Amino acid sequence: MSDLNKILIIDDDESICRMVAKQIKSDGHHIDCAYTGKSGIRKLKEGAYKVVLLDLCLPDGNGLDLLPQIKKRGDSPEVIILTGNADHSSAALSITMGAWDYIQKPFSTEELKVIINRAITYQNKKRYNDVNWLDRKHIIGESRKIKQTLNLVAQSAQSDLNVLVSGETGTGKELIALTIHENSARKDNDFIVLDCSILTESLIESTLFGHKKGAFTGAIQNRIGVVEQAHQGTLFMDEVGELPLSSQKAFLRILQERSYRPLGAKQTKTSNFRLITATNRDLKKMVKEKNFREDLYYRLKSLEIYIPPLRERKDDIPKLAVFYVTKICARLKIQSKKLSPEFLEALVKNDWPGNIRELINTIEHAIVIGRSEPVLYQHHLPENIRISSLQKDLKKEYPVEPLFNGYTTDMPSLQTVRDTAIYEAEKKYLETLKNACNGNIALMQKKAGISRSRIYYLLKKYNISR
Numbered sequence: 001m002s003d004l005n006k007i008l009i010i011d012d013d014e015s016i017c018r019m020v021a022k023q024i025k026s027d028g029h030h031i032d033c034a035y036t037g038k039s040g041i042r043k044l045k046e047g048a049y050k051v052v053l054l055d056l057c058l059p060d061g062n063g064l065d066l067l068p069q070i071k072k073r074g075d076s077p078e079v080i081i082l083t084g085n086a087d088h089s090s091a092a093l094s095i096t097m098g099a100w101d102y103i104q105k106p107f108s109t110e111e112l113k114v115i116i117n118r119a120i121t122y123q124n125k126k127r128y129n130d131v132n133w134l135d136r137k138h139i140i141g142e143s144r145k146i147k148q149t150l151n152l153v154a155q156s157a158q159s160d161l162n163v164l165v166s167g168e169t170g171t172g173k174e175l176i177a178l179t180i181h182e183n184s185a186r187k188d189n190d191f192i193v194l195d196c197s198i199l200t201e202s203l204i205e206s207t208l209f210g211h212k213k214g215a216f217t218g219a220i221q222n223r224i225g226v227v228e229q230a231h232q233g234t235l236f237m238d239e240v241g242e243l244p245l246s247s248q249k250a251f252l253r254i255l256q257e258r259s260y261r262p263l264g265a266k267q268t269k270t271s272n273f274r275l276i277t278a279t280n281r282d283l284k285k286m287v288k289e290k291n292f293r294e295d296l297y298y299r300l301k302s303l304e305i306y307i308p309p310l311r312e313r314k315d316d317i318p319k320l321a322v323f324y325v326t327k328i329c330a331r332l333k334i335q336s337k338k339l340s341p342e343f344l345e346a347l348v349k350n351d352w353p354g355n356i357r358e359l360i361n362t363i364e365h366a367i368v369i370g371r372s373e374p375v376l377y378q379h380h381l382p383e384n385i386r387i388s389s390l391q392k393d394l395k396k397e398y399p400v401e402p403l404f405n406g407y408t409t410d411m412p413s414l415q416t417v418r419d420t421a422i423y424e425a426e427k428k429y430l431e432t433l434k435n436a437c438n439g440n441i442a443l444m445q446k447k448a449g450i451s452r453s454r455i456y457y458l459l460k461k462y463n464i465s466r
């Protein structure tokens with residue numbers, strides 16, 4: 001997530017903000033500044049911060065009054081009070097109110113850095129532990145990458161910020177969104193899903209905001225929009241990159257004002273919903289190409305959760321496979337099956353461009369093919385998976401072997417080396433091919449691109465049994 005170590009400075013003294021930002025930026029932190037209490041609170045609503053540096057003397061009030069508001073936020077950032085001599089006792093009081101520490105102006109860079117870094121370390125530790133309370137529902141996986149994702153899910157669930165979930169198709173974006181909702185304070189209310197990719201431009205506003213009977217041709221009855229349905233709950237907008245530019249402005253307005261007007265209605269309504277969006281498109285690029293509004297993009301990604309593709313967390317594949325074999329067998333009301341090591345190995349070798357959804361479909365296919373057998377083997381897998389596994393084996397097992405190892409003084413003829421290499425390569429190829437095709441001659445013939453009689457000849461030559 002881009003805003004991992006975000007720090008907010010709320011201080012009306014712009015020169016202090018600039019100076020502090022410059023000093024602590026070098027530690028790799030991301031700094032935002034607000035010059036009034038009001039704009040500070042606004043910034044906190046838009047993004048997640050780990051640390052807030054809060055001046056007590058603000059143009060629109062006493063910083064101390066903001067402290068409870070800041071601390072009761074879901075992400076509960078650590079607050080470091082910046083104080084002049086005059087309000088020294090208030091600063092001390094702030095500690096009893098939950099501030100992390102206070103620092104008296106003028107302060108040294110080193111002193112400030114130490115305090116900030118300690119607060120960030122504490123926040124990171126706290127957030128890492130956060131994941132232990134998370135009800136993961138059916139999110140399977142123990143890889144380092146999925147754990148990082150779950151940390152962010154835990155943080156998101158504790159806040160009410162807009163979350164943008166990104167990742168390739170089938171990586172689990174909707175599952176992650178649902179998990180955030182089910183772990184959040186809104187869990188007893190609705191989780192409403194809207195797939196933006198299936199909405200026609202003319203339907204978008206009425207789907208979002210609803211309409212009154214007669215608002216347009218075809219509006220034969222009143223309709224409640226998803227924004228209203230999600231009141232007190234969560235609105236999950238999938239494929240948000242498909243939202244047409246023309247509707248983005250109206251949507252941005254509701255995010256800013258929380259009020260909307262159903263088509264054909266006279267009165268505006270308000271809705272208190274939490275927004276989670278998902279996309280497999282590169283929204284940043286779309287913003288650059290002017291196909292997505294920049295202001296909406298930043299609104300959506302107060303928190304961003306990127307789900308890595310399955311090929312980058314292959315450790316999770318065996319656990320996912322076992323989970324889904326059990327689940328699918330239960331659904332089909334058949335006895336669960338064991339998985340042979342070659343079956344699992346072939347699954348792990350594949351790159352899964354369709355990610356977990358493709359893995360589940362493949363497992364279902366294998367269960368159907370091997371319905372009457374207690375163990376699933378490689379030959380129960382679809383042909384493309386077996387071939388990809390075979391190709392990986394071939395790549396791995398071939399030309400890497402240095403043929404001349406050991407031949408230093410007594411060099412053989414080039415012809416001997418060639419013949420030996422061809423013999424060994426052909427033999428290994430045939431053995432691997434036979435295993436991958438489970439001895440099916442027609443399949444072997446197709447893959448190898450040679451005649452049936454040639455396959456038989458080579459099996460015999462290398463003494464390979466079918």
Ligand SMILES: Nc1ncnc2c1ncn2[C@@H]1O[C@H](COP(=O)(O)OP(=O)(O)OP(=O)(O)O)[C@@H](O)[C@H]1O
Binds near residue numbers: 174238357
């Ligand atoms: N970590 C996981 N553990 C178990 N099942 C998972 C996991 N991640 C995803 N799945 C399952 O994979 C399937 C696809 O997940 P999901 O629909 O959430 O993906 P998506 O990223 O939203 O896909 P798309 O981009 O196509 O909308 C679902 O059946 C989901 O339950």
